Structure formats: C-alpha cells, structure tokens
Amino acid sequence: MKIQHIEASDYFQVAKLYLEGIATGVATFQTDSPTWEKWDKSHLSYCRLAMIDNEKMPGWAALSPVSSRCVYGGVAEPDIYVSENARRKGIGTHLLSELIKESELRGLWTLQSGIFTENIGSIALHEKCSFRKIGHREKIGKLHGVWKDNIITERRSKIAGV
Numbered sequence: 001m002k003i004q005h006i007e008a009s010d011y012f013q014v015a016k017l018y019l020e021g022i023a024t025g026v027a028t029f030q031t032d033s034p035t036w037e038k039w040d041k042s043h044l045s046y047c048r049l050a051m052i053d054n055e056k057m058p059g060w061a062a063l064s065p066v067s068s069r070c071v072y073g074g075v076a077e078p079d080i081y082v083s084e085n086a087r088r089k090g091i092g093t094h095l096l097s098e099l100i101k102e103s104e105l106r107g108l109w110t111l112q113s114g115i116f117t118e119n120i121g122s123i124a125l126h127e128k129c130s131f132r133k134i135g136h137r138e139k140i141g142k143l144h145g146v147w148k149d150n151i152i153t154e155r156r157s158k159i160a161g162v
Contacts, residue, residue, distance in 0.1 A: 001091075003098055006048035006060060011036040013057035014050070017081040026119040027081070029141050029148070044076060047102045051091055058086035061095040063103060066112060074109040074161050080125070087121065096129045100155065109161025114140070114150040123151055131155040 006014060015036075021027035034042070047063040059082035066075045078099055082092045103111060113131065115122045127133075135152040142148065 001051055001053045001058075003049050003051055003095070006050045006062065008036055008040070010050055010057065010060075011039065014039070014060050014081075017057065017060060017083055020084055021081045024119075025143065026116045027122070029143050031144075043079070046106055047076070047099055047108075049095055049098055049102070051095055058083045058089075059091040059095050061099045063099065063108075063111070074107060076103060076108055076111055077113055078111055080122070092121075092125045093128055096125060100129060100157075104157050104160045107160050109157045110154055112152065112154040114152055117149045117151055123153070126153045126155075129155065 015033040018030075018033045022030055022033070033039075043062045043064050047061075049061045050057050051059040059080070061078055061080045063076040063078055066072055066077050078096065080092055080096055080099075082095075100111065111131070112134075113122075113126055114137065115126065117123075117136075123133075131153040132155070133151055134154050137150040137152060139147040140150045
C-alpha cells in the first residue's frame with residue numbers, strides 16, 4: 001500500500017468512498033457526493049491523501065478550512081473515509097497520522113473535527129491520533145429530519161504555531 005496525493009483523476013474512487021460513508025448515516029450531514037469541482041473548492045489544495053492498494057483506493061483523507069477568516073488560516077477539519085471492507089485494518093490511523101504530519105509541515109496548528117456521537121469508530125480513531133474531546137454540540141443539525149449531536153475534538157500541534 002502507498003499514499004499519494006488526490007488528483008481529479010482519482011475523484012471517481014473518492015466519491016465512491018464518500019457515498020459509502022454517507023450510506024452509514026453517521027459520517028456526514030451530506031446526502032450526496034459533490035462534483036469534483038465542488039469537492040476541490042471546499043478542500044485545501046494540499047493534504048489530500050489517497051491510500052492505494054493494487055490500483056484501488058481503500059481510503060482517503062483531506063482537509064477543509066474551518067473559516068475564510070485569515071486568523072483561522074492554521075486551523076482545518078479532516079475528512080477521512082475508509083471503504084467498508086477495509087475498516088479496522090489500520091488504514092484510517094495511517095491516513096490520519098500522515099495528514100497530521102503534512103498539516104504540520106504546512107504550518108497548520110490545529111485540526112478539529114465535529115463527529116456524530118454515534119460514530120464510535122471515528123471518535124476512537126481521532127483519540128488514537130491524539131485528538132481530545134473539547135465539547136459536545138447538541139442538535140447541531142438535522143439529517144433526514146432527525147437532530148444529530150456532535151462531539152468536537154481537536155489536535156493542537158506541538159510543532160506548528162508554537
């Protein structure tokens with residue numbers, strides 16, 4: 001397995017994994033995968049990682065800015081999606097660890113995530129990669145008419161922004 005930068009030509013596989021995550025009902029408020037153009041615009045141009053195994057993509061990770069305000073330029077939110085048949089094999093941990101390394105090389109000092117309280121696997125993954133729970137947002141949004149709560153986690157860099 002290797003990690004490579006996500007390019008437009010990879011987006012079919014990115015979208016496929018994104019749709020798998022959407023189908024779980026615990027990964028995102030999104031209800032459909034965006035076009036490449038929308039996905040590209042909503043994610044930072046760097047820190048876009050695809051895990052590749054025999055030409056297939058069992059997982060990907062990328063960063064989105066948390067705000068357009070310049071004071072938050074060093075803060076981003078990770079997206080991590082792993083294929084259902086590749087979960088619990090360390091792929092998410094490897095991707096998030098690499099995302100952290102790359103984000104620090106780019107000067108990002110904080111990664112923060114809002115994770116559905118039901119998404120126990122994602123919460124555990126973030127904790128394993130040194131994220132800490134900093135809050136709980138009750139009824140932050142509706143998915144298919146049902147209010148969802150989020151656990152807010154963050155990871156402060158010990159390298160960037162110190």
